[in-house]
Amino acid sequence: MSPEPKPAASTGQGWEGLNLPPEQEQAVADAAASYIASPLDTVPMPSPQLIETTYEVPVPTPHGVFGVRAWLFADGAEHITARALNDDGTPTPFTGTGTEPPAPAVRIHSECATGDIFGSYRCDCGPQLENGLRIIAQQGGWLVYTRNHEGRGIGLVNKLRAYRLQDAGLDTVDANLALGLDADMRDYTQASVILQELGAERIRLVSNNPAKVQALAELGVEVLEMIPDEVPARAENTRYLATKRDRMRHQLGPRNTHPNHPHNH
Incomplete structure (x- = not known):
């Protein structure tokens, strides 16, 4: 019987505090040696001050036309929104919900250079982005x-x-902790500012992560329901996805964590 999974810790602790088995300590120590000389152990807090937003520009994609805008904040952070458009350029009406008034489907997608640009199989970010757009x-x-x-x-x-x-x-949680960082250091302040500027204070969130719901609620954005962002698992990311499910409480089913599940073929 496998041991009870450990929850994600709230603060980084360095690899020495992970109580690793002896056979793993040396491998982790060797890997850690590449960053100990120049650790990046702080992440700046984002500014809530919105400086500029652009006009919406239509961008055709494999999933249809989206109206794309850029958003610039006082700390230099630049974000992107993409609104679903009809063929005539009007916004796609909000559907698929019984709420009144109808609420938009929203995916807050965290940048992932390896997954979104290169299609990395180490994570599920690229497929989640494509599925979210769809x-x-x-x-x-x-x-x-x-x-x-x-x-x-x-x-x-x-x-x-x-x-x-x-x-x-190490798994994806313990690797962060070994760096002296938290398991998840994302802040949704700027995303909430953008949504409120768009008039989207009530949304249907395309996500498997309940922590996003709580974070957005604390920032004034109400999540009426979660729309699963389900993508099939691969052999290369099975452990990563299982860690997200077991230690970060993502709502993932068998199809999302077992590459040989029949629905993945």
Whole structure:
């Protein structure tokens, strides 16, 4: 019988505090040696001050036409929104909900250079982005692409450091903790500001992550329901997805964590 999964810790502790088995300690210590000389152990708090937003520009995609805008905040962070449009350029009406008035489908997608650009199989970010766009195109709403959320908020350099630790045997949570960082350092302040500027204070969230619901509620955005962002698992990301399910409480079913599930073929 497998041991009870450990919950994600709330604060980073360095790899020495993880109580690793002896056979794993050396591999993790060797991997950690590449970053100890120049740790990036702080992540700046985002500014809530919106400086500028652009006009909406139509962008044709494989999922239909989206109206794309950029958003600039006082700390230099730039984010993107993509609103589903009809062929005539009018916004796609909100459908697929019994709420009155109808609420938009919204995916807040955290930037993932490896997954979104290169199609990395280490995570499910790229397929989740594509699936989110497909759902929004069908049901109306927005994709909010948050560009300061790389690696669940730890940044690209630390994310690649965490990958090295994962290759030494740690899971995605413990790899962050070994870097002295939290398991998830994302802040949704700027995403909430954008949604409120769009008039989307009541949304249907395209996500498997209940923590997003709580974070948005604390920032004034009500999530009426969660729309599952279900993508099939692969052999390369099975452990990663199981960790998200077991330690970060993502709502993932067998299809999302078992690559040989019959619905994945």
